[in-house]
Amino acid sequence: MKATTTAFLAAVLMAALTGPAISSDTAVADLTIHDPWARASVGSGAGAAYFSVINSGHRDDRLLAASTDVADAAELHTHVKDGDVMRMRRVDAIDLPAGATTTLQPGGLHVMLLGLKAPLHSGEVFPLTLSFANAGNVTVEVQVKDVATTAPAGAAGPGKMEHKSH
Ligand SMILES: [Cu+2]
Numbered sequence: 001m002k003a004t005t006t007a008f009l010a011a012v013l014m015a016a017l018t019g020p021a022i023s024s025d026t027a028v029a030d031l032t033i034h035d036p037w038a039r040a041s042v043g044s045g046a047g048a049a050y051f052s053v054i055n056s057g058h059r060d061d062r063l064l065a066a067s068t069d070v071a072d073a074a075e076l077h078t079h080v081k082d083g084d085v086m087r088m089r090r091v092d093a094i095d096l097p098a099g100a101t102t103t104l105q106p107g108g109l110h111v112m113l114l115g116l117k118a119p120l121h122s123g124e125v126f127p128l129t130l131s132f133a134n135a136g137n138v139t140v141e142v143q144v145k146d147v148a149t150t151a152p153a154g155a156a157g158p159g160k161m162e163h164k165s166h
Contacts (some may be wrong), residue, residue, distance in 0.1 A: 030057025
């Protein structure tokens with residue numbers, strides 16, 4: 001009985017650690033979009049979405065655009081170092097080399113959500129449509145996560161980021 005209870009608790013703990021039992025991978029052609037997530041926003045304004053794209057095919061692809069109903073516009077951005085400050089800059093496309101995984105993450109490549117129609121709350125999910133040069137369009141479910149638990153060490157904080165307008 002005790003051993004069974006312990007095993008049960010271990011299983012519950014594992015489930016808690018690995019998150020909700022929903023699949024966070026979406027496949028389209030040779031691409032797999034893994035773990036799309038966005039930071040919970042403090043207010044409305046701008047947000048950012050992140051994910052990895054695994055290109056298991058033999059030809060390169062490119063992410064050309066993104067769109068979502070939760071924001072007025074979604075742009076592809078990267079960070080560039082300007083002196084001691086990391087600045088965001090819009091890019092025309094994100095290269096997805098064959099056989100490689102390309103990761104969008106805080107402090108690097110990201111999908112910028114401009115003009116959020118409502119604050120993004122932790123635990124919410126919203127659709128994001130991605131347009132690839134070869135694989136076509138696919139809509140993924142973006143999981144909103146708490147800022148504090150997702151900011152990796154070494155990533156520039158919001159105070160050090162400046163948005164470069166176009
Ligand atoms: Cu940005």
